[in-house]
Amino acid sequence: MPSGIWRLFLAGGADLGLRPYDVIDGWEAFSTAGLSVVCEGLALLTLGLVRPWGERVTSWLPLIGGRWVAPRAAVLPAAFGAVALAAIWTYTFRDFPDVEGTTFASTGWQVLLIACYLPLSLWAPLLAVVTWAYYRRRCRN
Template identity: 65%
Template sequence: MVSISVRDGRRPQRWAVLAAHTVPLLTLPSGLWRLALAAGVDVGIRPRPVVTLADSLSFVALSLLCEGLALLTLGLVRPWGERVPAWLPLLGGRRVTPFAAIVPAGLGALALAVVWAYAFRAFPDIGTIEFAGAGWHVLLVACYLPLLLWAPLLAAVTWAYFLRRCRY
């Protein structure tokens, strides 16, 4: 394991480090599926959708946004989640107040739980979407199903961060 320098000498728990590193991997399959759709790759949807430039840009933006937000989970187990990296102007080197990380991460976990509960309410039955074959439907489900773990893993890592940073 990489040596982690922390302000108060308490290292993140191993399970929290593993969970934090898992989160970006959970968002990757759905992002790759959207990028394939944006690039015009046949993903088995019938009739084949017409993907405009605006659609492609929104798919790419959503994929980058999701992956970027997922990567922020790493801040809960890495030194930059406790002290702002020195190379950042104005804030570099300053201590991160625990609740400056805990509140957004906790709200993020709650928001993800609400979003995915709504988005997956009828999953894996996709409703009106027709597929060229059952394999394409399975692929879509396999790409999006891991997202259901994002909220609970983020909540667990946030709780571990809270215990590590706020418990004396």
Template identity: 70%
Template sequence: MTAPLTETRTLSRPPRWAVFAAHAVPLVTLPSGIWRLFLAAGVDLGLRPYHAIGFGEATYIVGLSVVSEALALLTLGLVRPWGERVPRWIPVLGGRRVAPYAAIVPAAAGALALAVIWGYAFRGFPDFGTVTFAGPGWHVLLVACYLPLLLWAPLLAAVTWAYWRRRRAAGQV
């Protein structure tokens, strides 16, 4: 017997700020991903010294961009019904309730990991060490594309906290 549609919404709606923050996460990762895709496609982007990207390196860069954006999109599950109940079209698990900590633990760990990664990667930002640019505009473009990544960890942490509060209020945590 299938559950009625009313059972799929077991929680109160997420706060508007959390929905906004969850939708912002894929947007803050997008500029750096686009920058990397241009780099993988062989566009110069003003880097000096410039060297052509090989197939293996281009594959890695494209993969990194795709995986980063996919992980960012998972944040939406913390404010959407599929973060509470597995969609029915998924084999074996479809229709089952998502255990709260199955979402909370990876999201919180991801927020912490992102804070550490970007804290380390941006420690000397916007100085790029031995990398130079053909002109200041190229430097500004790179900064503009990568600076939004600093918002990823705090946005994910805030949305995770809102998810935890909603699940706790529903007596599921």
């Protein structure tokens, strides 16, 4: 969530201490805000792996409401997501927090950026752990 908030402020035109400061607008601002919304949605789906509502489809959905979620239908996308996140963040964080061509107005802004984005490095391994726990819980013999 912290990185999403950072991106939303950026999309809204906040300075955030970045130098050179280029206001993002139009399509770039929309896609930056959209990325935050999609990431938060995917992160919230992870809760389905550890909460009871992730085992049974909600009853208000027509046709499939009340049915059990097939373990494979949850485990395969979650496992793929964990691997994809590991690849994405390994590539993205290769030079973090030194962003080529960007400096900060003060060290405080750089520390805030690091504090907002560092939790992302835990997303892949934690998703892998809860996926494994879901698999063990749902597929025990």
